[in-house]
Amino acid sequence: MAKIINCECGEAIRSESDDELVAKVQAHVAEAHPDLVGKMSREDVLAMAEEA
Numbered sequence: 362m363a364k365i366i367n368c369e370c371g372e373a374i375r376s377e378s379d380d381e382l383v384a385k386v387q388a389h390v391a392e393a394h395p396d397l398v399g400k401m402s403r404e405d406v407l408a409m410a411e412e413a
């Protein structure tokens with residue numbers, strides 16, 4: 362089942378799998394929100410996700 366995260370910066374991150382979603386979000390955070398690196402766990406990412 363696909364999931365989507367709408368980041369606070371307006372970026373929408375969508376993936377078909379939890380593992381890929383977490384990896385994409387962490388890559389986005391590293392690029393766009395370096396202050397948040399290390400502060401978002403897998404559980405945090407999945408808690409933010411909505412079904413797409």
Ligand SMILES: [Zn+2]
Pocket residue numbers: 368369370371372389393394
């Ligand atoms: Zn963002």
